[in-house]
Every structure is written in C-alpha cells, then in structure tokens.
Amino acid sequence: MESLKDTATRNGHELRDYSCTILGAVLARTASIYVQLGDGAIVVATEGGDDYAWVFWPQNGEYANSTFFVTQPGVEELLQIEAEGPPVDEIAIFSDGIERLVLNMSERTVHGPAFQPIFSWLATLEEDQSGLPSPVLESYLASKHINSRTDDDKSLVMATRRLAAVPENVEAAV
Secondary structure: OHHHHHHHHHOOOOHHHHOOOEEEEEEOOOOEEEEEEOOOEEEEEEOOOOOOEEOOOOOOOOOOOOOOOOOOOOHHHHOEEEEEOOOEEEEEEEOHHHHHHHEEOOOOEEOHHHHHHHHHHHOOOOHHHOOOOOHHHHHHHOOHHHHOOOOOOOOEEEEEOOOOOOOOOOOOOO
C-alpha cells in the first residue's frame, strides 16, 4: 500500500485515483495460481472437461453494487490467492459488467452455454491471431441486447489450450 501511495504522490494524484479491483491467473501445464480482489470472476474448465467452474465468487462489499479495491485499508486480508492442481484447458477472466450475464447468482453456478461457443471459436484461431481483439465479440458486448442487461464495464479475457477438431475428411498437416 505504501508503494501505491508513493506512486500517487509522485504523480500528483490522490490514492483513490488508483482504486481498482484485481483478477489474475498464471497457468502452467501442471498447476495454476489465481488472485482476486473485488468483483468480477475467473471461470475455468479443467483438462478434458466441459463443465465450467468459478475459482472465486465475486467479492461484494457491505452495500449493493459495492466491492473491495486495492487502495482500501486491510486489503491484504481481502486478497484471495489460490494454487490449484488440475490442469486448466480454458479460462475466462471478466469484470463485474459480465458476471450477471454468465453467472447464476442465486445458485452460485456458471452458465456454461454462455462460454462454450466463444471458446469453440477461439480454438479455431491461429496463434498469431489469438491475442487480437475480436470485432464480433466487441460488437456483441456493446450491443443493445447486452447493454439492456448491464450498464457496467464489460472487460473479458479468454484463453484456451484446446484445438478445434479437424473434420474427418481433412488430413492433418504433419
């Protein structure tokens, strides 16, 4: 926290100007590490599985539409860290503007059909295209249909290790 205060002071800002939530993951073939502070969520599918599970449920504050930020006192006690064993094939990290579209809040479950078509499309991309924003996905997230259901920010990062299935009548390149 002191480092963040020093940065704010050095840049002529208030500490509150640096308020933000944190969602992150480091994925290896044999293990994964996740961190979260605040709302939004991380959803994963393990190797070979088609079921999606959340790593951390969105953190909410004392009041509706409130959460925790990196700049608040006691942040060290609120930061969630998880080291997980099973290999992860698919991961979605998203801000609070998407959580009500893909999470069943009353049952605390993930709505898998919201992710499956996007991951299927993502698996078809070549590596040199995989880091680029998708104009189709950007347009969908900015659409009237989605904006009628959420008025919050809609940040979404997705990754997959799965490759799209090669049709039977096409020979795989060697």
